[in-house]
Amino acid sequence: MLSSAGQFFLREGPSIGYSGAMIQATSQQDSAPVFPASQTVVSVTGLTKRFGGRLAVDNISFAIQRGQCVGFLGPNGAGKTTCINMLLGLVEKSAGEIRIFDLEAPRFHRQIKARIGVVPQADSLDPDLSVEENLRTYAGYFRIPRRLVRARVEELLHFFALHNRRDEIIEHLSGGQRRRLLLARALINEPHLLILDEPTIGLDPQARHLIWERLAILQAQGTTMLLTSHYLEEVSRLSQQVLILDHGQVVVQGEPQQLITDMVGLEVFEVDGTAAELDALAASFKECNATQERVGDKLYVYAREDCSRLVKVLGEAGSWVRRPANLEDLFIQLTGRSLRES
Numbered sequence: 001m002l003s004s005a006g007q008f009f010l011r012e013g014p015s016i017g018y019s020g021a022m023i024q025a026t027s028q029q030d031s032a033p034v035f036p037a038s039q040t041v042v043s044v045t046g047l048t049k050r051f052g053g054r055l056a057v058d059n060i061s062f063a064i065q066r067g068q069c070v071g072f073l074g075p076n077g078a079g080k081t082t083c084i085n086m087l088l089g090l091v092e093k094s095a096g097e098i099r100i101f102d103l104e105a106p107r108f109h110r111q112i113k114a115r116i117g118v119v120p121q122a123d124s125l126d127p128d129l130s131v132e133e134n135l136r137t138y139a140g141y142f143r144i145p146r147r148l149v150r151a152r153v154e155e156l157l158h159f160f161a162l163h164n165r166r167d168e169i170i171e172h173l174s175g176g177q178r179r180r181l182l183l184a185r186a187l188i189n190e191p192h193l194l195i196l197d198e199p200t201i202g203l204d205p206q207a208r209h210l211i212w213e214r215l216a217i218l219q220a221q222g223t224t225m226l227l228t229s230h231y232l233e234e235v236s237r238l239s240q241q242v243l244i245l246d247h248g249q250v251v252v253q254g255e256p257q258q259l260i261t262d263m264v265g266l267e268v269f270e271v272d273g274t275a276a277e278l279d280a281l282a283a284s285f286k287e288c289n290a291t292q293e294r295v296g297d298k299l300y301v302y303a304r305e306d307c308s309r310l311v312k313v314l315g316e317a318g319s320w321v322r323r324p325a326n327l328e329d330l331f332i333q334l335t336g337r338s339l340r341e342s
Ligand SMILES: Nc1ncnc2c1ncn2[C@@H]1O[C@H](COP(=O)(O)OP(=O)(O)OP(=O)(O)O)[C@@H](O)[C@H]1O
Pocket: 051, 054, 056, 074, 075, 076, 077, 078, 079, 080, 081, 082, 083, 121
């Protein structure tokens, strides 16, 4: 099939059902989606954005393969949202190349947008409409047949546990319900790429868990995702690849566990104690293949090998924990501990 943009596309396989077979059963004949032959869904080269004298995004390159979840991480102001907004054609790029579904952006913005689902960082629901009306109105932008819209709205309301609030106006929803509705709305066009900018921002643990669990289901079903979040534990569980940005540049990219092992180590000892105690411990841990960091009254030891033999010396310290190295350790190591945007 030749698309209007002059690119070759393959018909996609069975579509993703969010919680059951309803969407799979109905979508194929009515809105049979097309998908680019390439496995590369997003390809970004040398992407740059200047706001006046401020370089918000500085020569970024990355790719997202079909079915992959890529975690976009970085301190406040690192350039994540600006980068996403350039992918979506909401912010004009200063330089670089963006290809999504093998189409050049923003030139083929309309064709690209039709196949993307977006959860923006800032709530963009229509406050005058109800939950269900928000979904139906949004579906209208994609010219989805009415019969299909009905089925998808129903399924998404259930998938995001909003079916009992379908007639509520947005003003009456909690933050968590709004975020769930934004996600439901992002899925209304059965997107081939889901872009999520802080999907769980400001939510309580229950609401967060529900959203991360739903995202894991979508990921397992093969949805391609670009995700930003400061919940690093969840990001490392969901993403096959992470990019850590700082000051508009990619400081590292790769498979999260591999990066953690290579750059941080196997496990971390966090020890509290007096300066004298920590000095003594720091000396002991020098025998081990480990790096150390002193932050106030705390000593962090990032061990690259099994340091069990040193555990007995920890008995002399006030309190300590031993845990596996994680993405937050990597994040702090690469971007530092100082506060941004202060
Ligand atoms: N419209 C704009 N005009 C001027 N500067 C901007 C504009 N939008 C963003 N910036 C600046 O660009 C930089 C990157 O901002 P961006 O919103 O992309 O960061 P972020 O990584 O998404 O941060 P956060 O984690 O806080 O969401 C910041 O210094 C911000 O102040």
